[in-house]
Amino acid sequence: MKKCVKLIFLMLFLFTSAIMVGCQSTDEESNVLHGTVEVTEVDLNTKIPGRVIEMMVEEGDIVEQGQVVAKIDDQDLLAREKQLKAQVDAAKASWEQAKLAYQLKSQVNQETLKQAQANAEVTSKTLKRMEELFQAGAIPEQKLDEVRAKAEAAAAAAAKAEAALLEAPVAKAQAEAAQAQYQQAKAGLNELQINLKETDIKAAAGGTISEVLVEEGELVSTGLPLATVTVDNKNWVNLQVPETKLRYFKENQEMPVHVIAFPEKEFTGKVINISKKPDFAAHKATNDRGDKDIITYNVKIELNSPDLRPGMSVDITLPQGQEE
Missing domain, CATH: 2.40.30.170 (Efflux pump adaptor protein, beta barrel domain)
Structure with missing residues (x-):
């Protein structure tokens, strides 16, 4: 009986091995x-x-x-766009104003200042002579007042020219700062408007929705x-x-x-x-x-x-x- 069992196990082992080798060979040769x-x-x-x-x-x-x-809801973005457009307009107006102020002050140069100071000096000397003549009774008071007014105007013009020359660099810096704020406001608006376009979700490629x-x-x-x-x-x-x-x-x-x-x-x-x-x-x-x-x-x-x-x-x- 034991010999029969061993023989059966041996046959099963050989049969299984043959199948494995055959399958492997089939796969390799397929x-x-x-x-x-x-x-x-x-x-x-x-x-x-x-x-x-x-x-x-x-x-x-x-x-x-x-x-x-x-479609993504865009109502909040539209409201924000309105605010940013107002900020851009305000920033642009401030820049234009600052730019104009700089242009006016930058028109004054050293030569202009020298001319204004020279004119003020001439009118000041003229006023002193007229005061002496008035004291001597050689000219009427009206003539003295006219010369005094011209001297005061010339002195004010010289002072204004000197102040403008000193303020020009400041005005330039203010204009540049205003321009930067305007550009920043525009960039913020542009970014938001790009986001507004992104509320429409578009197909990146053609095909079938899977x-x-x-x-x-x-x-x-x-x-x-x-x-x-x-x-x-x-x-x-x-x-x-x-x-x-x-x-x-x-x-x-x-x-x-x-x-x-x-x-x-x-x-x-x-x-x-x-x-x-x-x-x-x-x-x-x-x-x-x-x-x-x-x-x-x-x-x-x-x-x-x-x-x-x-x-x-x-x-x-x-x-x-x-x-x-």
Whole structure:
């Protein structure tokens, strides 16, 4: 009885080992490589926080690049825009006034000041002579008053010219500061108006809305995706190709692709990238057989078919007779 049991266990072991070796051999010698369809997906993010007041798309909708798909509440921004426009107008008026003051004061130079001072000195001397003549009774009082008025005016003009010359640098600094405030106010307004445009969430790429992630009325934060667009004609498959089969792939090579979902249709793919870096060992060596590890490399095959969806199973059959 014990001999029978041992014989049965021995037969089971040999049978299992044969199956494992056979499967391994089949995988290694298979002409068929498998993969799944991958697609380009673009998240439609908001650049500003706010409340979603309108979602204009549903899952399955076809959108074009630049199409508005959602709307963020802009009432607060519009109110702020009104305030900033008033601030810009006020800052511009202040700048214009400061600029005019500087222009007037900058017209006075050293030569102008010298002329005014010389005129004041001449009229002052004339006034002294007229006062002496008046004391001697040689001129009437009216004539003296006229000369005195001219002297006082000349002295005031000289003092004004001197003050203007000293104030010109100050006026220039004030004009520059007013201009800077005006530019800052304009920059704030421009930034807000950019944010106002961002309340219209637009599709960054054309395709199919594959997922809507928010509902109307929800508050969203900066950078949050509102929906996802699947680019219909941008898809590919990544194959893990054993190093023993890598020689059958060349960049820009076209090859037939079989998609299980379309058994009667043949697709054409194009090899656009063969990785230089190995991914992992597809087959681990066994000491008793003296094998070596078989490394795989990623081969990206571009399909770009609007019929394909992400996750579809793909088979690529190497031409018969190329296996060695």
